[in-house]
Amino acid sequence: MTKGLPAWGAAAIVVVTLALAWWLIPAAHKDDVHFADLVPADAFPSTYKPWPSKPTLIRGATVLTGTDREIANGDVLMQDGKIKAVGRNLSAPAGAVVVDGKGKFVTPGVIDIHSHLGVYPSPSNEATSDGNEATKPTTPEVRAENSVWPQDPGFTRALAGGVTTLEILPGSANLIGGRSVVLKNVWSRTTQGMKFPGAPYDLKMACGENPKRVYGDKGGPQTWMGDVAGYRAAFAKAEAYRQAWIKAGKNAAKTQDRDLGMETLALVLEKKIPVQMHCYRADQMATMIDVMKEFGFKIAAFHHASEAYKLADELKKNDICAVMWADWWGFKMEAYDGIPENIAMVDHAGACASIHSDDAYGIQRLNQEVAKAMASGRRMGITITRAHAVAWMTRNPAKALGILDKTGTLESGKMADVVVWNRDPFSVYAQAEKVFVDGALLYDRDNPQLSPRADFELGQEDNGHTGGAGQ
């Protein structure tokens, strides 16, 4: 481009550039300093390391890639923990394990974006109930990862259902419930050892009835308008906190008082931590979209979202996913309008639709939940291929978690999180036969040795040998 440029031209460019730079400097300076750069490093870094794996070729299966593609008689090659290739007639590298995929289906590892495994584990009792810091309505300072009990047997059952990644959220008692954590579904002595490397944190917030029920007679909020005032007050305060740190500049960590809750909210305001928002009703989602715009944070997804089908156009416009059940409804007033076509209708409107479990049993059968949602959509006349529907439990939750560049589809270079099903996964009779996490075979239905067991289940009557993932 500079070729043949006259000297005066170059000089003019320099002058204009300098002028522009001078004009832009105050704004640039302000934008240069981010709160996120001032806070200390993560206190609980991931220590997860992929398990040792062998190069593995799954050959001749029906492959649902998660990218709307179905490959009949397809192959998936995993190497060094990554997806190496997906296609037909791939050749196995020397020493590779070859899995005969004839009659089998292959999908990306299932992702549950809404789980309380570990924080509300089995068995359920006072000692293990660690999911809600229900002492005050706003607790952005707490983190689900500090409550997770990695010995929850639920993790093993979920693995047998093909779940390779899951987000553990605080409960919904609070307006602002705390940070969530994204985990790889691997057996580990520590929560840090399960922590999905590079996955962003999310902030759990809750609309509607739950905070009202918990705090209505404990000083409030007592109403939905009280809920909304609560979110806004918290973010207004956090914005002032953020500005104070930015003003203090690079020594802020030394000169400013540290407030763990405000720190989390300030990171939310800078979109470093997206919000996962428990919200059932369409009108309440619309209100939260306005609150989001007022303060400039990002709602990644509305969770439960029983009425997302009423607001799918707005969700699409604002790039917010809806995270839904297939057919839950009616257990409380705000869930009364839940319908089984919800997921299909949201998807059909062009918005991002995802399944979730919120349940230690449902998480084991998310493929069946997707199947129900798909069938309900088809019955109302929407064309939905299984190649498309599989994204509701893989690609779309990965998108809402901000980890779609790492997992969620079968594409070369991604983590080799892969499930081999014994048949079409959208059948009640389907079972996950082999589950790979980062290319390592961590569950094999045909091999009892490859079935992780939680400490809790060891030595219990009859469960020493029957317990674990396949129970």
Next chain:
Amino acid sequence: MKKIAAALLLTCAPAFAQPHLPVSGSVNGTLIRHGHVYTVGAAGTLNDADVLIQNGKIAQVGANLPIPPETKIIDAHGKPVTPGLMVSWTQLGVLEIDLVAETNDTTPNQAVDSAAFDVADAINPNSTLIPVARIRGVTRSLTAPEDCGNVFCGTAAVIHLGQGPDLIVKNRAGVLVSLEPTGGQGQKNSRPDLWAKFRETLDDAREYWAQRGGYHRPGGSRDQRSARIDLDALGPVVQGKEPLIVHVEREATIRQVLKYAGDNKLKLVIVGSGETWRVAKELAAAHVPVIIDNNLNLPGSFSDLGATLKAAARLDAAGVTIAFQPQADAPSHYARTVTQIAGNAVANGMKWDRALAAITRNPAEIWGIADSYGTLEPGKDADVVIWDGDPLDVTSAPTAVFIKGESIPMVSRQTVLRDRYRDLKKAPALGYR
């Protein structure tokens, strides 16, 4: 959008156009032709068979039935035809929204034992849960109180899910007892507490019933702890005529209940998923049936450490009569998922036709209505479902449902909501749809 519009015409308009007239009243009956008919009775499964419905009953089942005059004909095109399904231990009819107290009539709201608490006093045929369940093939329910955590929880009834006003098929279908401290947080009763109360109340009931005439005479007296109405309700139970429905999970407690019921000649039904399979042999020998949500495979408490997906298959193989409960934590709103529970039992080793029996014939036998419901056999109430695929698979749904011969409109509050919002481009006029 075009696809949706076309589908609206295909799938919804006819449903709305159907008058709520009972078909069997306006014409001479209905003949379902060319079905793959699972009779769940002695005739087994019939390929390409017909089912004739007349006067609310099944008149005939077989191949190439003659067509009586003025009979409505439905061609099933080889699709599955089954009896209407029955779910056990739900709160259908006494619950609209769990957390809206005035719609929740599921639990005795008092500290004392309450065998007299009777769901039949509160069945609401206009509950929106009923159409939601029946358009997915559920036509009968054992509606019972929820586990109240306090021994005697109340009296159950069998209802049908057809159009009202009277849904009750059988009053006094059993008294529910909770003998497992599975109440989770705040649980105060220990097992011996529960057992002491259990024994004392039944002792009282026996003594009371032995001299009931005397107690009711003017000037008569009694010194039982329980209220008279509770002791009245327990009469048929202590006489072994009406089932005692006991919720238990732990193996040891199940054995104890089994012994008590045997010693006292009670008619026992066990509800529990956890460790019932460990007592399968004894339950079979005592002819005690089990109601189970087979998907509960986690140690949810220290009472059900043995929970497994294999439970239904093991119980069935041992000869125990089982019936499925849909999603134990919310069986009423999710009554329609009982097929998914059955399907998963099949995926985990149960035979398919046994699983279908566990949501039709078995509950009919357990709850004492097998003379009128549970199989597709002449003389029984015409609870009949035509399916678009394998009834136990999650992608299948009914295309037609009959309850006591009446054709059910395939409409629920959920289908109406769906149709209001199916095209958001029509906002803001949606409020007039």
